[in-house]
Amino acid sequence: MRFPKSQLWLALALVVAGVVSAFSGRINDYFLDVALGAGINIVLAVSLNLINGFTGQFSLGHAGFMAVGAYTSALMTTTFASRLLPLVGGQAWILFPCALLAGGLLAAVAGIAVGAPSLRLKGDYLAIVTLGFGEIIKVVLQNIDVVGAARGLYGVPAHANVFWVFGLAAVTVYVVWALVNSTYGRGFLAVADDEIAAEAMGLDTTRYKVTAFVVGSFFAGLAGGLYAHLKGYINPTGFDFNKSIEIVVIVILGGMGRHVGVVAAAILLSVVMEPLRRFGDYRMILYALLLIVLMLTRPQGLFVWRSGRGTA
Amino acid sequence: MSEFLQQLLNGISMGAIYALIALGYTMVYGVLRFINFAHSDVFMVGSFAAFHVAPRLGSGAVAGGMAILCVAMAASALLGMAIEKLAYKPLRGRSTLTVLITAIGVSLLLQNVGQKVFGAEPKAFPAIFPSRTFHLGTVVVNSTQLVTIATTLLLLAALHVVVHHTRVGIAMRAVSFNATAASLVGINNDRIISFTFALGSALAGAGGVLYALNYPSIDPLMGTLPGLKAFVAAVLGGIGNLAGAALGGLVIGLVETFVSGTRLSTYRDAIAFGILIAILLFRPAGLLGRDRVEKV
Numbered sequence: 200m201r202f203p204k205s206q207l208w209l210a211l212a213l214v215v216a217g218v219v220s221a222f223s224g225r226i227n228d229y230f231l232d233v234a235l236g237a238g239i240n241i242v243l244a245v246s247l248n249l250i251n252g253f254t255g256q257f258s259l260g261h262a263g264f265m266a267v268g269a270y271t272s273a274l275m276t277t278t279f280a281s282r283l284l285p286l287v288g289g290q291a292w293i294l295f296p297c298a299l300l301a302g303g304l305l306a307a308v309a310g311i312a313v314g315a316p317s318l319r320l321k322g323d324y325l326a327i328v329t330l331g332f333g334e335i336i337k338v339v340l341q342n343i344d345v346v347g348a349a350r351g352l353y354g355v356p357a358h359a360n361v362f363w364v365f366g367l368a369a370v371t372v373y374v375v376w377a378l379v380n381s382t383y384g385r386g387f388l389a390v391a392d393d394e395i396a397a398e399a400m401g402l403d404t405t406r407y408k409v410t411a412f413v414v415g416s417f418f419a420g421l422a423g424g425l426y427a428h429l430k431g432y433i434n435p436t437g438f439d440f441n442k443s444i445e446i447v448v449i450v451i452l453g454g455m456g457r458h459v460g461v462v463a464a465a466i467l468l469s470v471v472m473e474p475l476r477r478f479g480d481y482r483m484i485l486y487a488l489l490l491i492v493l494m495l496t497r498p499q500g501l502f503v504w505r506s507g508r509g510t511a
Numbered sequence: 512m513s514e515f516l517q518q519l520l521n522g523i524s525m526g527a528i529y530a531l532i533a534l535g536y537t538m539v540y541g542v543l544r545f546i547n548f549a550h551s552d553v554f555m556v557g558s559f560a561a562f563h564v565a566p567r568l569g570s571g572a573v574a575g576g577m578a579i580l581c582v583a584m585a586a587s588a589l590l591g592m593a594i595e596k597l598a599y600k601p602l603r604g605r606s607t608l609t610v611l612i613t614a615i616g617v618s619l620l621l622q623n624v625g626q627k628v629f630g631a632e633p634k635a636f637p638a639i640f641p642s643r644t645f646h647l648g649t650v651v652v653n654s655t656q657l658v659t660i661a662t663t664l665l666l667l668a669a670l671h672v673v674v675h676h677t678r679v680g681i682a683m684r685a686v687s688f689n690a691t692a693a694s695l696v697g698i699n700n701d702r703i704i705s706f707t708f709a710l711g712s713a714l715a716g717a718g719g720v721l722y723a724l725n726y727p728s729i730d731p732l733m734g735t736l737p738g739l740k741a742f743v744a745a746v747l748g749g750i751g752n753l754a755g756a757a758l759g760g761l762v763i764g765l766v767e768t769f770v771s772g773t774r775l776s777t778y779r780d781a782i783a784f785g786i787l788i789a790i791l792l793f794r795p796a797g798l799l800g801r802d803r804v805e806k807v
Contacts, residue, residue, distance in 0.1 A: 255608070316788055323546045326546070327546065327743075327746070328787060331783075331787055331788070332784065334784060335781040338781040339781065440735070444615065447612070451612060483623040484620065484627070488620060489616075490613070491613055491616035494610075494613040495613070498609050
């Protein structure tokens, strides 16, 4: 049986993730934590890249969708675990992927709810609506007692290991890559290049935008689930505007609408920025300056030398 | 009934502040067609400017209060012009997305530099105007609310005169209507844009002072939420429309105040965004805005 090349890469990545996962006990805990954080950032950035980069829309609420996924999956493995476990034969390792999937699906539903009304409008409105959505999610979560309200949700089992994080990162990269490079997916690029022209060619631009939004939200939900099961504790303020901005910075740094650049930027920012954590607030000043200087001098991203897609 | 009147008064004074901020968003959108995310932080700087000059200008008297207000407005206007010159002007003609991202960057920069310069902990804002309470029947009228409403009305009247009865105002409207045609008839677009930023930022600065009078605890992140709500107000009224921004601000202020009086009070901050999503669904051009057909 012959595989197309890209699927071979995906299978290879999954196998490698599985093998590394088996030996992850020998890896330094701190290093492992940073690496897993980088993996989750890859999922977040690549999925946001589908919306902000390839489709040319501008979402500022990625952390909101992440929160939906994180809370959904965390609830399933903590508060409702006693009721759900018997359904999967008492196996926690089956419940975890189900919880991740449920989180992703619910985030996708939220994506439809937010995207369908707002994506009919121009880009800058979308930015505000998604930002507002993120705020609403935060306020709602802070008011629901089942999820711990402002205190947050404790005791989430640490199911997220190298296999799940990097396996899902590989799946995300593959899905976005395959989607954009399919015949259907050329429509995303057309919407980004010139919406009016795309419409004149007969493309249903709103549908493309909503599709990108829903797929992006789904993966943001998955990433949220991974995040919850990595940290073991989530609270509403962990998914605020600053988190969304962090993901946006990664995408812009990597180059909007670039595959490799965005993955590289996700790793770079997660690993290089890690030592800067002790400078606290200065990190955000650096982020802000990075955004402004990049937009003024290199709007196409750090890792792009040829001119091409994504030159915003 | 008296509770209704009380809430009405509170809502109007809150709405007046939103209206002042919303005008800045709508004016900048009018001439440059992008959302100035940094506007809410200019608002914050306005209230901090007032906080720092208040001890020197003597607060507690009407004249001193007015002087402090003017200083805050001037400081905000300068900041607004500086932001435009340094960050937005080099991007003239680039895609909206590029400018939008830059604006977010400027906003983050102001917030985080503000935390370093002003300190992250909340500060108690002094009562820069004489403070008294009146009782009209059962309704309690606070002098702060009267100052807020009076100042807003005064500024709105001044803005109306500037925009409709001065040469620079006519030029502003011309640039907003058609920037290319405006420059063809000899209007210096860059100067008009700079002036628009100054005007909008001065209003935001005044809004910052009034907000701090009503909620006398200021911190470098205070601008975000009122800024977003004011933006919603601008969209609600029809972005680019000055009267619409004032009306939108009033509506948001009233709705928010009345919601606060109900069981849903903890969802107060989410209401504005609910309104935004509803308005985008049913009337994307806003209450007073007109649909524009885009020419290709």
